[in-house]
Amino acid sequence: MQTQVENTRARQRARRPDFLHTILIVTAFAIPVIATLCLYALINGSLDSLQAFGFGFLTSSQWIPNPPNGGPPILGALPAMYGSVVTTAIALLFAVPISLGIALFQSELAPRKLRLPSIFLVELLAAVPSVVYGLWGILFLVPFMSNYVDPGLLGSLGFLPIFQGETNGLGMLTAGVILAIMIIPYGAAVMREVVTAVPRAQREACIALGGTKWETMRMAVIPYASTGIIAAVVLAMGRAIGETMAVTMVIGNVARITPSLFVPAETIPSVIANEFTEVAGNGVYLAALFELALILFAIAFVMNLIGRLLITRLAFHGKVSHNV
């Protein structure tokens, strides 16, 4: 009798709608809703531009929002995409080795007592707001580059087309350097998690074979962690391409394609930040900015998806705890 009553109660409880589940899943859908809103708003906004320019938008290097003859705007994304690619490449050139160095220092080399404080300091670098990097960039780094670095490069490597032209500090080189500084902490943190996840046995095997600390890192740790390190680079690249404020403040914002890294240029996010509020009821011009944002969203989305999937795949094989 007793058990029968309890069984019925248990069955009733099981049939009762699970309020916890309902509440949690409704809120959890905020994430796909935000993602869908992004796609919807960007595609809807860029329809006019897609219609007017088609694929030519990606290959045209003209950016004339208000032609002097009063005709329709002539807009192409190439200068902005070129600037984004070049500044990101410069940033990765500096940031990848330095991030890897930091990750190895923090996971393999640093004395126990220095490990956590060193991670803390790099996390602080990551916490500095982008606009403060920009302010430091425009009022300190730009004059510094124009007074010391650019003339030095011009004097020693001036025969290369990338180091020619007028230098006033504003340009792709300065933007690339500031981007490097900004993505180093993120790249280092992801790489550190990946490197820390390399099993002890892997290291001990190399040490047992008589390997030095350096040989262990080079032959046992880095190859084992290589997929994760590539994932970290891809994720950092996604960050660099989307970084807006600091780049906008130091790149000079001129739509042109030149080999020189010294002259003012622009990137996809810098164009949006600069021109969006200045567009007054100009249909195609506004739509073109939306299309730039759509391109940016697509690039960042794909980069992050690839990076995350690489790391998740590692987690699946038990190499990395799924928490990067």
Add this chain to the structure above:
Amino acid sequence: MVLATLAFLIALVPLLSILYQTIANGYSALNIDFFTQITPPIGGAGGGIINAIEGSLVMVGIASLIGIPIGLFTGAYLYEYPGRLANNLRLVGEVLTGVPSIVTGIVVYVVIVATLHHFSALSGGIALSFMMIPIVAISTHESLKLVPSSIKEGGLALGVSRPKTLIYILVSTAKSGIVTGIAISVARIMGETAPLLFTALGNQFMMNSIYDPAESMTVLIYDYGTSPYPTAHAFAWGAALILLLLVLGLNMVVRVASRLKPTTPI
């Protein structure tokens, strides 16, 4: 090995330089007026940034009111109901943390500003909440995963219902990690500029309500820092000093309180 140590030391150079420049240049801008007066026109003399401080705090407040509960519940869902759906939600959330903040600004411009036909602190706050939700969700999920499953099973074995186990046992055990994640996300959005450019716009005066355009410390730093006037630069440095104190201060407090335990890179 020398190279790896050198890499770490190189990374500290910009951190120290930024701190030094901001303190050295920002300190002289600080006075009583700076905290009590509204902003002068760019290039003008006198005045303060009280309207920007007000705007920043109001928008971060709105974002927190929306973002913290939704983020928390989402993180709890990811933990409580693992499976294919949760994995995919988590992946989309992770990808969203990598979406450039300027894109978030444009999206909220379309969805809120263009619909209501005016810039407002409310839309700025919503844009910030879009950035906050995935960050809080992922850090909450991570913190909950660190709770030993024996503690959870102990609760369930004693006949404690699932919601009560979640709230009284799991969340209270993972409390410090969850709070750290929330605090770091608040610090992060406090320093965001790009999502506010097209949503809150800016406001030279105090707001009357959250439906008014709002100034913020970050947009002020951008506008004044990129202007050609030295007086405006001093203003930007002063605002940057206050912003750094708030953002780095919040980071330091929670990280030192959690004994420098490294956090998930988001």
